[in-house]
Amino acid sequence: MHDEWLTTRLAYLRGLKAPSEQQRLLILIADKPELSKEDAPKLAALIRAEKAADRAQKARADAARIVNAEKASERKARDHELYQVAGLLSLAGLVDKHTGKPLTDRGELLGALLGLAKVPGDDSRRTEWKRAGDALLTERERRP
16 A cells, blocks of 8 residues: 555655644554555545645645746846836936946936926927937847
8 A cells, every 4th residue: 555655755754843643543543454444445545635635735836836937037127127218318418328327416317307297298309309219229129
């Protein structure tokens, strides 16, 4: 009745600091040299339960890995966008390309950005800014 899975699982259960009541009973019955007629079905049921618990634990771990991978992917995409915005500040000559430090006073830079945020989307200045920005981006892409 002792297969490889059971042998491995019993070794794992023996190493636990606080096995469950079910796990303690499984160890107790499995360690008996001879199983009685009453012990055999109990052992089979405990093994099935422990295998189910093992599968459930693995499924939870797999689900956690998927969730963590998704969060990491979202974080990576967000970070990429932030780096691109920082690159725009650098391209505009507002941030040092090597140190990442602003070349103007931080308050002044923030004030300018706050002013930009207040300009309505249909304002003609935005069209002019976009035209100038697109031209600089196009020029930069053409450079080797």
